[in-house]
Amino acid sequence: MPVPVIAVFDIGKTNKKLLLLNEQYHIVFEQQTCMQETTDEAGDPCEDLHLLIHNMQQQLTAVLTMEAFEVKAVNVSAYGASLVCINENGAPAGPLYNYLKPYPEELLNRFYTAYGDRAHFSHQTASPALGSLNAGLQLYRIRHHQLSLFSRTCYTLHLPQFLSYLFSGQTFSEMTSIGCHTGLWDFIQQQYHSWVDKEGWLDKLPLIVPTTWTTLTQVQQHALHIGVGIHDSSAALVPYLLQFHEPFVLLSTGTWCISMNPFNHEPLTTEELQQDCLCYIRYDGLPVKSSRLFAGHMHEMAVQKIAAFFGDDQQHFKELPYDPQIAAQLAQSPEFSILEMSRYENSAVAYHHLVMMLVKQQQYATRLILGRTAVKRLFIDGGFARNNIYMQLLAKAFPEMEVYAATVSQASAMGAALVIHDSWNTQPVPANLVQLKHYA
Incomplete structure (x- = not known):
């Protein structure tokens, strides 16, 4: 009998992993890939998005053919502060910009002049002023410095949600990504900050769904519950x-x-x-x-x-x-x-x-x-x-x-599997996920 498992892609800046976890949350298969970066149009280093997409699709195809496992679901854990713009055909409309990319000082000043001084804005959005590490400011840069990319963009997805979309075909937003120092979310009003609408991005951000959300879809004749990413x-x-x-x-x-x-x-x-x-x-x-x-x-x-x-x-x-x-x-x-x-x-x-x-x-x-x-x-x-x-x-x-x-063995991957537990796992959540050693 094949073992029921969830496939989790754990996508870090350096290491990209595919893990299969069984219903007891033990890792039964692990594959790690290191990928060379490429550069964006300005020559700054960035993730090779097309290579990443190709690798993930190939890896999932391979594990679906393994007779030892029955893949019931897929979810993605990935780094934050990174956004993918997709066009009307659902393909990437531009590069996956690096969150360490230098941010133009004059543009920063223009942003904070328009939408509140740094201290006040940071307070509203629970985001220290971090330049490109505030993912929302990457969108502001596109809007003012790359109008052709802005006009080609149908939707903008946070990286975990984009990688999930590769398998579900569904575009969603999700709060753990929106809420990680992006400058997009007004923590006081509990909604997108007013600048997002004023700059024309609100219609390009998909519906927000819970982190526990899954989409049932067919991938190579396999019915899979696809998580929304985290x-x-x-x-x-x-x-x-x-x-x-x-x-x-x-x-x-x-x-x-x-x-x-x-x-x-x-x-x-x-x-x-x-x-x-x-x-x-x-x-x-x-x-x-x-x-x-x-x-x-x-x-x-x-x-x-x-x-x-x-x-x-x-x-x-x-x-x-x-x-x-x-x-x-x-x-x-x-x-x-x-x-x-x-x-x-x-x-x-x-x-x-x-x-x-x-x-x-x-x-x-x-x-x-x-x-x-x-x-x-x-x-x-x-x-x-x-x-x-x-x-x-x-x-x-x-x-x-x-x-x-x-x-915790592979905590990020385990977390991604746990948030959609009810969609794929017939067993209760184990009580011993974390092992502790006391230091007095």
Whole structure:
């Protein structure tokens, strides 16, 4: 008998994965692809959209022919702040612009002059001013600098919804994508911000449906429930929301370390926005107050310098045990500095000092979003959850909280499967989606 599964495309900036999960949410098949970027018309790097489409269609065709599995549904978890314009034939009308693409300063000034100063606008839309990372501002740029693309555009889809549309043929919008620092959504009025209509984009944004929505469609003689897609950061939170009902904060660590408090529904303050706080929207529509720190990137750059100075292999630091004596010695030292590596007697001391600095910054960033919530548990997942020095120091930094390293296998993909559970899975949601390790 073939095993009933859901196929989830987990589309990151670097890695693109196809995973099959069975009804117990175990991964029974995984395929990973790394793709070369291409460039847009200005020569800036961007996703090779046509290659991505081709690869995903080929991969789904291949798994549908596997006799070991019966694919019941498909969903997509993908990165945010990225939009695809499609023409009247349903094909991409232009490139998938990179959210790191430089934004013209004069256009930014024109936007904020027209629609409220940066602080007020950021407050309304729960979006720090981030240029192209505010996906709505990408639409403003198209409207004013690329009129032919604007006129060719029939619909604009957020990336997760576009990739879902490839299989369902249905155009939809969805709140986890709209609500991730896009500058499109007025969090106070609970509707699209007035600028969206004034600039002529409202009619080009499809109907908003719940994240749990599916479309039943035929793909190569297979009846499949196609999910509407979900923003990957919001998807990673879903297993935690389903398993834990007492208030918690999730610190998701990677290139960016994002602290998410799903239990803090207080409006963002101007001070919080200035310190890179924002709101995501949960799959059930509630806001999630969050803060960001570029700590994974800082860690990677510094480790390269430490390894080069002391002649160590970079892998050596992954296994380094926590040394409380080194930590006590360094407690009174000035900030870690890459420029003063000679002051450390060995690489272990330098590395402890680096992690102490990152934890100090993380303590500040995470406390920003605690608010008045009764949060007693802090879950850490991703790369730093496997770093013993980081976890020991973080537990010291939050003595009033229970600090856990959390393990969820492929959290974003699992979240995408869980939000459409009722469409494909005949079993109850398992109670042990997340594994925890306590650090005292």
